[in-house]
Amino acid sequence: MSLLQVQQLSKSFGGVAALEELSFALPAGQMLALIGPNGAGKSTCFNLINGQLRPDRGEVLLDGQSITGLDARRIWRRGVGRTFQVSAAFSSMTVLQSVQAALLSHHRRLWQLWRPADSLFRQQAMELLDQVGMAAQAQRACAVLAYGDIKRVELAMALSNAPRLLLMDEPTAGMATQERQALMALTRRLVNERGIAVLFTEHSMDVVFAHADRILVLARGQLVADGAPAVVRADARVRELYFGSGASFGGAA
Template structure:
């Protein structure tokens, strides 16, 4: 059985169907890209899986647990991590303190402020930073980091909850090509090591076709195609949706 099962998902706004009867599966150990042109319903679908939006109909199950009635915090505690298009870190804190805060939240100690937070889980936080290549910058403030490094810190924060499912919203947005490939190569490595599932939205087609095991394509709220890179590139409906946009390129080897 797949780790994540989405069935007949629907969401409308004022009579306009943002997501219309979308279904897909995501097993552990796989990267699934969710793509489509602007207004396709990607963000709406993504946010329903995360619990930020409540679907009008349909089912979202994580390892048998129904998520559609759960708050984002409850979904997070079931093992769903998330990174954001706009990075979500505490810029005034150091790199390691950001990860320590996530570890404290995991253990529900976030409000036990009579003991310095810096004394909790430092070694575990450093181990997570080591996995994303940021241990050497552990004691630097997040505010002085390069953008690509902040993305790595955010990934370490997401991993602090030992997620079984990782949701990545435009993970390479604003990054240079070399940074994009470095981050996604790291993500693929972590997927293999931890046997986690990753659902990600992405506009950079070089990233999608280089790293996604499978791709699902939305257009006007409907799922129009699903498959591996070559089958998606050859799909007539997908070509029609992206015709003239210059965004549906050939698969490139990871840099």
């Protein structure tokens, strides 16, 4: 059984269909890219899975159990982590404190913020920072970090609830090429070590084709392709509907 199952998921806004009868499955240990032009329905799909929106029709199953209609907090507690296009790191806190805050939330102890909470879950936070290569910068303020390092801190925060499924919304947006590849290589290592599943949206095709095990292509709220990168790259319908006839897959879309 796949870890994540999306079944005939549909959502409309003001009579306009943002997502129509979307179905797919995602097993543990796989990185699945969700791509498509602006307005294709990618963000709507993420927000339905994450509980920020309720579907008009359809169902979302996590490890065989329905999470349809649950709010984002309850879904997070079921083991679904998420990173955002705009970083959620706390600029007024240090790197260590930001991850500690995420751990406090996971353990339902936010009422203890901030002192003496400064000493709580310190070791766990340092272990997470070590996994993302940020332990050496634990005492630095998030406000002074380079953008790529902020993304690493956000990833550590997303891992604080030991997620089985990680949703990454434009994880490399605003990053230089080397930073993009490094972050996704790190994500791949975490997938392999933890056996988690990753669903990510991405506009940089170099990232998608270098790191995704499988690619879903949406256009106007409908699934138009689902397959391995080589299969999607060669799909004539994808070229026509998403990239434009004859367009290259080598750059950002």
